[in-house]
Amino acid sequence: MTSSLYLSNVRLADGQQVCVSVVDGRIEALGAQVAAPPGVHVEDGGGALLLPGFVEGHTHIDKSNWGRPWYRNEVGPLLTDRISNEREWRSTSGHDAAAQSLALSRAFVQAGTTRLRTHVDIDTHARLRHLEGVLATRETLRGVLDMQIVAFPQSGMLIRPGTVELLGDALEAGADVLGALDPALIDGDPVASLNATFALAQRYRKPIDIHLHEPGEVGAFTLKLLLDRVEATGMQGQVVVSHGFCLGALPERERDVLLDRIARLRVALLTSAPPSRTVPPLKLCREKGITMFGGNDGIRDTWSPYGVPDMLERAMLIGMRYDLRRDDDLAMAFDCVSEAAARGCGFADYGLRAGARADLVLVDAECVAHAVVARPRRKLVVSNGRIVARDGALTS
Amino acid sequence: MTSSLYLSNVRLADGQQVCVSVVDGRIEALGAQVAAPPGVHVEDGGGALLLPGFVEGHTHIDKSNWGRPWYRNEVGPLLTDRISNEREWRSTSGHDAAAQSLALSRAFVQAGTTRLRTHVDIDTHARLRHLEGVLATRETLRGVLDMQIVAFPQSGMLIRPGTVELLGDALEAGADVLGALDPALIDGDPVASLNATFALAQRYRKPIDIHLHEPGEVGAFTLKLLLDRVEATGMQGQVVVSHGFCLGALPERERDVLLDRIARLRVALLTSAPPSRTVPPLKLCREKGITMFGGNDGIRDTWSPYGVPDMLERAMLIGMRYDLRRDDDLAMAFDCVSEAAARGCGFADYGLRAGARADLVLVDAECVAHAVVARPRRKLVVSNGRIVARDGALTS
Numbered sequence: 001m002t003s004s005l006y007l008s009n010v011r012l013a014d015g016q017q018v019c020v021s022v023v024d025g026r027i028e029a030l031g032a033q034v035a036a037p038p039g040v041h042v043e044d045g046g047g048a049l050l051l052p053g054f055v056e057g058h059t060h061i062d063k064s065n066w067g068r069p070w071y072r073n074e075v076g077p078l079l080t081d082r083i084s085n086e087r088e089w090r091s092t093s094g095h096d097a098a099a100q101s102l103a104l105s106r107a108f109v110q111a112g113t114t115r116l117r118t119h120v121d122i123d124t125h126a127r128l129r130h131l132e133g134v135l136a137t138r139e140t141l142r143g144v145l146d147m148q149i150v151a152f153p154q155s156g157m158l159i160r161p162g163t164v165e166l167l168g169d170a171l172e173a174g175a176d177v178l179g180a181l182d183p184a185l186i187d188g189d190p191v192a193s194l195n196a197t198f199a200l201a202q203r204y205r206k207p208i209d210i211h212l213h214e215p216g217e218v219g220a221f222t223l224k225l226l227l228d229r230v231e232a233t234g235m236q237g238q239v240v241v242s243h244g245f246c247l248g249a250l251p252e253r254e255r256d257v258l259l260d261r262i263a264r265l266r267v268a269l270l271t272s273a274p275p276s277r278t279v280p281p282l283k284l285c286r287e288k289g290i291t292m293f294g295g296n297d298g299i300r301d302t303w304s305p306y307g308v309p310d311m312l313e314r315a316m317l318i319g320m321r322y323d324l325r326r327d328d329d330l331a332m333a334f335d336c337v338s339e340a341a342a343r344g345c346g347f348a349d350y351g352l353r354a355g356a357r358a359d360l361v362l363v364d365a366e367c368v369a370h371a372v373v374a375r376p377r378r379k380l381v382v383s384n385g386r387i388v389a390r391d392g393a394l395t396s
Numbered sequence: 397m398t399s400s401l402y403l404s405n406v407r408l409a410d411g412q413q414v415c416v417s418v419v420d421g422r423i424e425a426l427g428a429q430v431a432a433p434p435g436v437h438v439e440d441g442g443g444a445l446l447l448p449g450f451v452e453g454h455t456h457i458d459k460s461n462w463g464r465p466w467y468r469n470e471v472g473p474l475l476t477d478r479i480s481n482e483r484e485w486r487s488t489s490g491h492d493a494a495a496q497s498l499a500l501s502r503a504f505v506q507a508g509t510t511r512l513r514t515h516v517d518i519d520t521h522a523r524l525r526h527l528e529g530v531l532a533t534r535e536t537l538r539g540v541l542d543m544q545i546v547a548f549p550q551s552g553m554l555i556r557p558g559t560v561e562l563l564g565d566a567l568e569a570g571a572d573v574l575g576a577l578d579p580a581l582i583d584g585d586p587v588a589s590l591n592a593t594f595a596l597a598q599r600y601r602k603p604i605d606i607h608l609h610e611p612g613e614v615g616a617f618t619l620k621l622l623l624d625r626v627e628a629t630g631m632q633g634q635v636v637v638s639h640g641f642c643l644g645a646l647p648e649r650e651r652d653v654l655l656d657r658i659a660r661l662r663v664a665l666l667t668s669a670p671p672s673r674t675v676p677p678l679k680l681c682r683e684k685g686i687t688m689f690g691g692n693d694g695i696r697d698t699w700s701p702y703g704v705p706d707m708l709e710r711a712m713l714i715g716m717r718y719d720l721r722r723d724d725d726l727a728m729a730f731d732c733v734s735e736a737a738a739r740g741c742g743f744a745d746y747g748l749r750a751g752a753r754a755d756l757v758l759v760d761a762e763c764v765a766h767a768v769v770a771r772p773r774r775k776l777v778v779s780n781g782r783i784v785a786r787d788g789a790l791t792s
Contacts, residue, residue, distance in 0.1 A: 070762040073722045275671030276719035304721050305769045306712070316702070320713075323672035325700050326469045366466040373701045 003385030006036040007360065010045035012352070013331070013368045018050070022358040025385035029354055043387070045362055048379050049371060051334075052352050053114030053359025054311035055341035058209075058242050058270045058295025060152075061101040061118045061137070062130040063090070065300050066309070068100065073305055079186070079213065083155055086302045087125055097133025104299060105137050108309040109145050110394050112361035114383040115347045116145060117295070119152035119179050119209070122170050124162045135174050144383050148345055150209050152179030157196060158187045164196055171204040180210040183222050190222045198229045207238040207346070209270075212246070215278070219246025223258060230265045237266035240344060242295075244269050248278030255281075263288045268344035271336075272297040272314070273321035282322045286332070293344040294318050294336035311337040312363075312375040319372060330369035358385040399781030402432040403756065406441035408748070409727070409764045414446070418754040421781035425750055439783070441758055444775050445767060447730075448748050449510030449755025450707035451737035454605075454638050454666045454691025456548075457497040457514045457533070458526040459486070461696050462705065464496065469701055475582070475609065479551055482698045483521055493529025500695060501533050504705040505541050506790050510755035510779040511743045512541060513691070515548035515575050515605070518566050520558045531570050540779050544741055546605050548575030553592060554583045560592055567600040576606040579618050586618045594625045603634040603742070605666075608642070611674070615642025619654060626661045633662035636740060638691075640665050644674030651677075659684045664740035667732075668693040668710070669717035678718045682728070689740040690714050690732035707733040708759075708771040715768060726765035754781040 003025035012018055019034045020027060028037075036042055063086065065071045075085045089095070101118070108116060121130045131151065138147045151170035157163045157180065171178060178201045183193035201208050214222050223246060230239050241262075247255060247269070259280075262269070268291040269280050285292040296314050299307035312334075318324075319333035342350035349357045360382040365371035381389035388395055399421035408414055415430045416423060424433075432438055459482065461467045471481045485491070497514075504512060517526045527547065534543045547566035553559045553576065567574060574597045579589035597604050610618050619642060626635050637658075643651060643665070655676075658665070664687040665676050681688040692710050695703035708730075714720075715729035738746035745753045756778040761767035777785035784791055 070766045072763075073765070074724075075722065273671075274719075275669075275713075275717045300769065305723075305726065305765055306716055306721075307769075317671075317716075320702055321671045323670075325702075326471065327701075328470075330701065367468075369469070369701055370466045373696065373703075 003358070004037070004040050005358070005382065005385055005387070006040045006042045007045050008036070008042060009047055010050040010362060011047060012050060020050070020358075020360065022382070022385045025358055026349075027352070027354050027356050027358050030352060043380065046379070048362040049365045049367070050352065051112070051361040051363065051368070051371065052338050052350065053361055053381070053383060054112045054337050055293075055345065055347060055350070056108060056113050056116040056295055056311060057293045057337070057341040057345055058272065058297060059116065059118050060120075060298040060301065061104045061116075062097045062120045062134050063095070063301045064100055064104045064298065066100070066104040066107060071302060073302070075302065082303050087123070087155060089302050090126060097130040098136040101134045101137040102140060104309055105141055105145055105147075106394060109141070109381065109383065110378070110389045110392065111310040111312070112378045112381050112389075113309065113311055114145060114359035114381075115342065115345070115350070117148040117150060117177070117209070117345045119150040119211070120175065121154040122151050122163065122166050123153065123155040124160050124166065125155070127166060128170055128173060131170050131173060131175060143386070144388050146347060148177060149175045150177040150179040151175035152211070153181055156181060156186045158189060158193050164200065167200055168204065171200070171206055176206065177209050178204070178206045180208065182211065182214050183225070184218055185214050190225050194225050194229055198233050198235070201235065202233055207240070208235065209240040209242060211242050212244050215245050216249045217246075219244070220250055220254060220258060227258075227261050227265055227267065230267060239265075240268045240270055242270040244271070244280050245277050247280035259285060259288050259290065263290045268293065270295055270344065271318070273318040275321055279321060282318075282332070291340055291344045292336065293341035295341070310375060312372055315372045316375065327367065327369040330372050334368050334372055359383050399754070400433070400436050401754070401778065401781055401783070402436045402438045403441050404432070404438060406444055406446040406758060408446060416446070416754075416756065418778070418781045421754055423748070423750050423752050423754050426748060439776065442775070444758040445761045445763070446748065447508070447757040447759065447764070447767065448734050448746065449757055449777070449779060450508045450733050451689075451741065451743060451746070452504060452509050452512040452691055452707060453689045453733070453737040453741055454668065454693060455512065455514050456516075456694040456697065457500045457512075458493045458516045458530050459491070459697045460496055460500040460694065462496070462500040462503060464499075467698060469698070471698065478699050483519070483551060485698050486522060493526040494532040497530045497533040498536060500705055501537055501541055501543075502790060505537070505777065505779065506774070506785045506788065507706040507708070508757035508774045508777050509705065509707055510541060510777070511738060511741070511746070513544040513546060513573070513605070513741045515546040515607070516571065517550040518547050518559065518562050519549065519551040520556050520562065521551070523562060524566055524569060527566050527569060527571060539782070540784050542743060544573060545571045546573040546575040547571035548607070549577055552577065552582045554585060554589050560596065563596055564600065567596070567602055572602065573605050574600070574602045576604065578607065578610050579621070580614055581610050586621050590621050590625055594629050594631070597631065598629055603636070604631065605636040605638060607638050608640050611641050612645045615640070616646055616650060616654060623654075623657050623661055623663065626663060635661075636664045636666055638666040640667070640676050641673050643676035655681060655684050655686065659686045664689065666691055666740065667714070669714040671717055675717060678714075678728070687736055687740045688732065689737035691737070706771060708768055711768045712771065723763065723765040726768050730764050730768055755779050
């Protein structure tokens with residue numbers, strides 16, 4: 001199969017009927033008058049809606065039970081219950097990070113995701129085992145699914161001596177981004193924890209993506225310390241704050257001071273839009289110029305039974321969480337799992353435009369809002385100019 | 397097709413392998429040792445999970461655009477914007493309450509719902525037109541979908557003179573339940589509005605199901621007035637409060653006083669578990685003995701683009717809203733769209749037990765929690781002992 005293709009008879013979000021010419025994995029031209037290059041494979045889009053390949057901004061493919069026997073969840077309610085339960089489960093369940101991440105990644109591709117950022121557990125029990133599994137999956141899916149790997153200290157960093165070194169090893173072994181987790185409430189020392197994170201990031205010249213579950217005022221305190229360090233180290237535009245529940249629970253004035261600073265430092269925000277937690281204000285963040293994007297978080301793992309590898313469903317859940325009902329508002333929810341997510345993660349050459357990588361999804365839907373709420377089967381998924389899925393099934 | 401049937405090789409929620417004998421539309425026997433009566437149609441369940449037919453506790457089938465061209469939502473943000481936009485849309489869109497309610501009802505059946513409570517707009521514009529359409533749908537689906545109709549003053553009652561009389565006419569014409577809407581914030585006079593509602597209910601000897609969107613303290617005020625009238629009129633066990641957002645936003649002590657009274661008066665609570673609103677506390681309500689159940693609310697209408705006629709998906713959304721992650725907690729979410737909903741609406745002869753109506757659903761899932769999060773295609777839907785859908789499609 002070549003990576004050149006001519007897609008006829010598809011519709012853009014604005015209703016315009018277009019054809020797309022793909023050469024060497026890139027969109028060469030897109031428009032109403034684009035002709036098919038001689039000899040190229042022609043695919044009739046049947047009038048379907050054309051969307052850019054979806055972007056998963058935050059998940060944990062190394063530990064999903066997708067496609068495996070049901071995991072019976074009897075875990076306690078605390079974050080620390082879930083962390084220790086998971087470590088226990090991994091060591092007794094025959095957990096295989098390569099096989100499990102591959103199964104979930106393939107399901108993502110089937111549903112139209114062509115770029116993905118995944119946080120991979122690094123700790124003193126599993127050491128680099130999860131990373132090795134996910135690196136194998138990345139290699140298997142090279143050219144099909146563009147994957148960023150975050151080295152993530154799920155069990156804490158300073159509280160488990162040896163973890164800082166393992167994170168460094170992970171960044172040397174192929175992780176693209178340095179992860180971090182609740183510097184106050186998990187690591188117990190926000191200043192020391194953030195200092196260690198920024199020192200590591202600078203040493204290995206990697207961006208940062210930090211899980212910040214810390215609520216309300218303690219989250220705001222940690223966030224301020226984090227922003228100080230973004231500024232001091234010159235890491236503007238290189239830091240993502242995932243979750244940021246505190247930003248949904250502060251008095252307006254305090255929140256706005258933080259958001260203005262987040263915008264100035266070009267820190268991006270990631271949300272899975274959990275319905276049971278406070279969340280950063282989506283419209284306000286966008287008005288302030290903050291890149292705010294979406295992700296599933298874990299999918300069917302020991303943490304949570306929920307989630308499917310379908311970014312249209314995540315866009316729907318984002319829309320519901322923020323009570324987005326108008327068509328233009330639902331387009332914003334879709335932006336969170338496409339353009340904004342590509343920008344937030346730094347995936348290059350993204351979008352439905354000449355010169356971009358040819359990552360394309362076709363669905364039978366009347367418009368973007370319809371696609372988000374109906375989540376129809378993917379008629380066609382093109383990654384890097386190659387057809388990788390058709391009628392909801394992988395082509396190989 | 398007869399309404400007798402023998403279903404072999406199915407699994408209960410507890411894992412037990414059983415067979416089900418159905419005679420004259422009822423479960424005659426259910427167990428491991430149940431034999432097939434001679435000459436009856438035998439259906440091999442293929443080891444699938446057996447669930448009771450689902451119950452939709454609160455929807456609006458009269459005004460859904462399900463299966464119709466996409467409705468482009470450009471509506472303003474207020475409740476009153478949505479109400480007036482909808483009246484306008486109805487009069488210009490060729491709205492057909494019979495056709496539209498039938499399309500959605502059939503989709504409900506296809507996905508395993510066999511009992512449903514729907515609120516039908518009664519107002520001085522549409523008069524009884526919506527009711528007539530929904531009554532036609534109820535007649536068409538008699539024996540397939542058991543339907544309760546609530547006469548619902550969507551545009552307000554006291555603020556639109558003539559509505560009280562129309563509600564009376566609706567109850568005479570076949571509506572089963574008297575609806576009501578925000579006595580303070582829409583009707584503007586909570587005492588007079590509630591007095592009129594209870595007087596109507598008593599005159600026509602009908603139960604009440606009131607939409608109470610009123611938030612926080614004003615909702616609590618209205619709710620107290622409502623409970624006073626439940627007590628004064630002796631309507632214990634005959635009133636449902638839908639939404640009850642205020643119960644998720646009160647100080648604990650004030651909330652608990654209300655909940656204890658709700659329990660004592662056997663008032664049931666309905667939630668669609670909206671992720672952007674405060675919601676009554678599910679576990680606490682259950683602990684206090686309150687029947688709390690679930691529903692979709694409107695599905696793909698001018699109010700909201702969201703919703704699908706699949707009660708497993710609604711159970712999933714309830715689970716997510718209340719952060720239910722354990723298997724036993726997800727069984728509670730499923731209870732909201734099955735047993736508790738039947739109890740809350742007063743649907744008789746419900747459940748997986750001998751003597752109950754044979755409303756059965758088969759899905760390929762390992763357990764109830766798995767069914768809720770995966771929402772698999774329905775292998776078989778039996779209503780009143782008859783097979784009405786197979787492999788996700790209606791049989792007629």
